[in-house]
Ligand code: SF4
Ligand code: SF4
């Protein structure tokens with residue numbers, strides 16, 4: 157389990173977009189109002205209507221699908237929490253985008269030297285012992301940063317003390333095997349803004365279940381093929397020898 | 407020589423001009439300038455057709471070498487070389503397509519130094535790289551023969567061919583199936599009629615069927631284009647083998663749907679079901695029934711038709727996994743840009759031209775290099 161996490165409490169969010177602004181500044185992007193996640197918007201505050209809002213950002217999965225599928229390990233999970241991307245390694249195959257269960261990674265489609273873009277959980281700040289820029293900027297405490305363990309406990313307390321307001325589960329405790337971004341969902345907000353069908357287990361185990369068998373399959377299959385070659389070759393040689401014998405007898 | 411040649415030359419030249427323009431746009435303006443790929447649909451036509459179908463279409467290489475060198479069914483020896491040539495060119499075209507599709511193609515060699523054994527793509531990358539090398543080595547004897555380097559030829563066929571063939575079959579087993587494994591990690595994004603935990607097995611078995619069918623089709627084309635004679639028995643044998651492999655594939659496919667409890671969805675006649683029925687009905691069951699029929703196998707044109715259906719049906723299956731099922735599962739919107747088609751068709755055309763050139767320079771067919779192609783040969787127009 158990773159050390160740090162972000163807790164987003166939907167019921168406290170007032171839609172001021174301070175997190176968007178702080179994020180853009182931290183990542184040296186021109187300030188703008190996000191209209192969804194894209195290469196220049198790593199977080200997005202969605203207006204759900206009726207004073208309800210939802211934040212979107214990379215969930216920083218505990219066992220990230222994106223990192224598991226990346227052929228060159230350009231995406232890596234740090235034990236601190238962040239899942240980060242390395243420009244030096246990436247080949248631009250976009251398998252991470254295909255596989256991410258939260259539909260997060262974004263791509264610079266119109267660049268000849270494209271980068272993959274997603275929230276890096278302000279890994280450079282964490283390394284200096286500082287919280288993420290979005291958490292620091294949030295004026296209402298809707299986005300907070302801290303130890304994952306502590307935030308889980310905090311979330312549970314809030315839900316238990318006010319079950320009328322909150323849905324009973326912490327989003328991100330189980331989703332895709334658990335994430336480093338945790339969300340408390342308001343009963344009035346609905347769940348339509350959440351990605352559909354996120355499985356409650358980590359996805360990398362599905363392909364690993366196939367891949368881990370390869371070291372066993374390869375030798376057996378190799379021996380089998382070699383054996384077939386040897387056997388049929390012998391059969392042919394024997395047939396030829398028999399043919400020759402017959403020829404001699406005649 | 408005539409109008410027909412003129413037409414094909416013109417077509418090829420025009421296509422290559424368009425192709426070059428698109429490639430320039432691709433490398434100056436990025437993928438967005440030439441494709442309709444987007445953040446919700448990061449893989450499209452190039453992955454579905456050029457990669458998934460391309461690799462499967464080249465499966466004839468390992469299938470036929472296995473039949474001749476491992477099972478020692480000598481009858482099929484005359485088609486080993488054309489099948490190897492197709493496979494080798496096929497893989498080169500796949501790599502070319504990847505260079506277009508990858509966002510940062512100058513890093514394509516990175517899997518060599520940055521390892522991630524958890525990634526299916528990592529494994530596919532290594533296998534494709536190794537197998538292309540194996541194909542090259544398997545193909546070298548043709549060059550030796552052409553230049554009469556008898557010692558090397560003898561050494562090769564005695565000591566190197568058997569291990570190379572075994573390595574080729576092993577590597578092909580791995581990555582043909584792994585192309586299916588690529589999608590095992592997205593159960594929530596693929597429509598249940600296509601998502602399956604046994605996708606690797608389905609991809610492997612169908613690749614064999616596709617490889618056999620493609621070899622059959624290609625033998626016909628060579629027959630016509632280069633005036634080659636092939637024993638009809640070879641083609642009928644390929645037809646029978648394709649039929650049996652398809653039966654195996656269909657059995658697995660339907661068992662899997664049944665076990666996962668989604669067989670009913672195949673017949674509700676919504677979009678997914680119609681795509682599925684077209685794919686399985688027209689692209690697998692119908693040609694299988696045809697190939698099991700002796701009268702069809704005895705008529706060259708009927709046999710060709712059946713095998714063409716197999717080829718189209720299985721390309722459709724790959725495209726359905728990569729595009730249709732993904733769209734139905736995620737609601738992503740994507741229709742390939744015309745420039746995406748130009749790249750795909752352009753690469754196929756380059757492959758054909760290279761084939762036509764190679765059969766002229768090298769002893770690909772049993773009678774040696776093609777010297778006087780038939781006047782109606784559409785391919786001769788493609789070679790210089
Ligand atoms: S949410 Fe997606 S991009 Fe973020 S860590 Fe998880 S799998 Fe990776
Ligand atoms: S696009 Fe880059 S980061 Fe994503 S999987 Fe491919 S190589 Fe890895």
Ligand code: SF4
Pocket residue numbers: 178179180182198199213275276277278288289290291
């Ligand atoms: S953690 Fe950093 S990069 Fe991620 S949304 Fe917050 S400010 Fe942006």
